[in-house]
Amino acid sequence: MRLPGLSDSEKRVRNDFLNGARTTFTARDPALDDIAHGASWGPDRTIRADFLKKLIEEVGERRAPLRVVGARIVGPVELEYLELGYSLSFSSCYFDEEIDLHDTRLRRLNLRGTRLAGLMGAQMHVDGSVVLHESRIDGRLRLDSAVIGGGLLVTDAMVCNPGGMALRVDRARITGDLSLWGTTIEGSTLLRDTRTDGVLSLESARLISTGEFAMDAARVQVGSDLVGDGLYAEGQIRFSGAQIAGLFRLADAKLNNPGDIALEAYQIRVGADLQLYRGFEATGQVRIPGAHVAGHVRFDEAVLRGNGEDALDARYVEVGGAIRCRKMHSTGALRFASARVGSDLDFSEALLTTGTRGADRNILFLGHLRSAELTLRFAAPPEGGIHLANAQVGVLNDDPATWPPRLAHDGFAYERIAEPGSLTGRIEWLKREIGGYRPGPYEQLASVYRRQGLEGEARRVLLAKQRARRKTLSLAARPWGFVQDAAVGYGYRPERALGWLVALLITGTIVFGLHHPIPSGPDKAAPFNPLIYSLDLLLPVINFGQGRAYVATGGYQWVAYLLTAAGWILATTIAAGVARAVNRA
Template sequence: MEIDDLTPAELRVWRAFPRGESVDFRTRADEDVAAGTGWGPERTVRAAVLRSLLLTAPQDDGEVALLDLAGARVTGVLDLQYATLDHPARLRHCHFDEVPRFYGCRLRELNISESLLPGLVSHGMHVDGILRMTRSRFRGVVRLGGAQIAGTLYMEGARISAPDGAEPVLQLNQVTVGDDLWAPGLRVRGEIRLTGADVGGTVNLNEAELGHSGLPALDAETLGVGGHVLMRHAHVQGWIGLRGARIGGRLDLSYSRLSNPSGPALRASSSTIGELWLRQGPRVEGTLNLRRAQLEVLLVEPEMLPERVLLNSLTYTTLTPHEPAERRLPMLERDGDGYVPHAYEQLTGAYQRIGDDRAARLVQLAKQRRHRGTLSGLQRLWGHLQDATVGYGYRPLRAAGWLLSLICVGSVVYALRHPPALKPAEAPDFNPVFYTLDLLLPVISFGQESAFAPRGWYQALAYVLVLTGWILATTVAAGVSRMISRQ
């Protein structure tokens, strides 16, 4: 491009570039970049001029060339597809009339912070340093799929919206970020796609507002993160998808509102996560899907759990904060998969690891009762008997109470009316207590039952005691066997 063809504004930028000087056309620091359509030629720069600068402009000896432009209106398409740029490009507080194109481009650094753009085409780009889009506003799709960013991707406070359509408005699928994806306060209306992305550091979405009601707000299937995924104080309308994700640190959803009443709110099935935090926020609206997930720490407050959870094959080492079993059991009863024995075993193990044996026994008792609901006929009746007598072996003192009560009843009744002896000359002295024990205990014999024979309803009581004794003995044996196998 000939220098004679440049406007005064463009000439100013052209001359500043070889020396790495900044050019700022702003009249005040707080001006609204949305008013850029009204900026005149005194602060308008053609995209073709910027392209020529970055690709062919000479560099002064001993200086570091740099495109550092602020407060300009960029007209035309800034087309740098497949280009290799040796100089950083900083286009801050700029108003772009057309969508810039960086497809397949390789550059050292790109900064378009606090600018307004109708979209961005940058998939497949390589950035040797950082890509900064702090507080930028996009009125169309941002395409960064497959990009490779050696440093950090900054998007804090950025706003992205696009006309309604099926296409994700922020495309970060298969992106590779060497350090952090730093986007606290991000506002997106539409879908963010992070499928297959790899972030070496932390993904920061604290205080983000993501809106895509009934549809994916954040689709991050098979996402890989070396650090944390932070979404504190976030507000998400739509669902978050983390199926198959690998997060080395914690997934922190503290103080956040997740809302997708018609479907899943969080899909983290088959994921591997260091810690999952759900605390200090309103109840999740929608389904919580943790099927086949593997967690080291599950920090969840019962108040945040939705009406429907999916826990089949979920494994975790530590469950915190410590809560009584009565407050944790509703989580298992809300499982949309029905009766899931594995979920009860996981909760039991979590209590046993911290030494709360009482809570572990209550969970196992709840498991047996839930299982009883899946049975029918005599099996369910037998379950009720085990529950009423010994609490399925987890309340063995209950059997002692039953035995003591029956011993008292039998002893009083037969003390008031002795049954006649079968052979009076050979019969031992009658003892109502040991006679009752003879009826109740199916193995031990004190010689009373074989020597006396009650009649009438006293004989019926004897039959009841014999039958009850066998039931109690069988259920106690089952309970003892369950306790031994558990230990």
């Protein structure tokens, strides 16, 4: 049935459609054909929306596509709930009002280079792809719960709905790729619970929002890679609970949400690498707590400006490979507490600054970390402290020149130090403990030196431990510590006891050789020997008979008393040192 009252342009569309041809309205002048001027196109290229709907109803079950190029469509295009056995293609067209394809079924939808006032495509079923390459949408683009057998390609396009929802594709099912490559979106983007079997591309996209978030892609499922190289965003980006079979890469991306969260990826699962690196910048906190990454996590050369307090939250992450933060520059705290890293956690040439945080606060949190290796070779000493309490690593690879001013390493366990450096410097490293003296760090370092065959260094560390402990004692208890230190180095310098013994023995021999004691009784005593007499005084458990047979007189009695007291002190400190050695064994 022929429709009455058709314009010449509508007649052309009808005839071409029935004959399986494309209808093209162009002036062959790029300036005049620009869709920015589409509102001024005249009747010769104008089509009514009512005409399109009646035409579709007229042809019924048809297989050839409806293809129009360069037309202006006036009025709301209401094609909801229709079942079309063909494709719709409106390239380089201008739609005055919204297109409604709610719960519509068709083979393919091509809106390449077209200006739309909005598109309602919720629950739409498309056998092939939906193409909006170089299109401009001044309004909402809604494809929530849509089923798309090919790809959703919103590429090099513009979607503008400032202050509201601009792009909504939540709970959609896409067999091919979901691409926003090069697209600018003003307003919020929603991809929650969407599944795409191909690549999710955000490359060179610009997401600008003044609302709660720029993009919410919570629980999105990606069958291949998620790539956002060159992404620019104003507002929060969310990927919490996302599952990505391949890699997740945001190289050279710029995320801006000052004072708040720039990237939220709580409990994300990544089948390959997570790469926020090589020019990646985030003004606002980056959060990936509880993330599971089968490959590596890379922040190489990233710039994290934080939210005023924290720059990165990576607590409880589980990484099969390494976490590499080489040449990272962060402002604010980095949190890797309770992380599990299969290989190396590497901060080589990283620069950690505090921003508004005070330098007396921790800037790197590694408590309860488990890692095969930990590399702390910063570009400069961090401005804050490092919290290492109860962390366990295989190899500690650090640089004394970039040690932080403060450390919390009570309970920190490591099997080996890659480059121990000087013992004096390493003991100073222990003294940087935030909580003051703790015995654990000294014992841990001593055990590592023993495993590396450095027994002498281990003893010196344990001696330093006792000296540090002595400073925590009361004033009344400290003198005995000084005595033990001077006599035998708390048992770790037993050679000192022999030195004291020899010095006192020589002193006694000289003194009593010049001033003989008198016999203690009428009994005949053995001839006096100043050496043996001094030994009797010095060795309380050994008696050669001289000490009882002779008695020093006058002021020399005090010399005898001194030797006797010194002997008991030496004996006691030696016994304490032996007991300590037995306990270590």
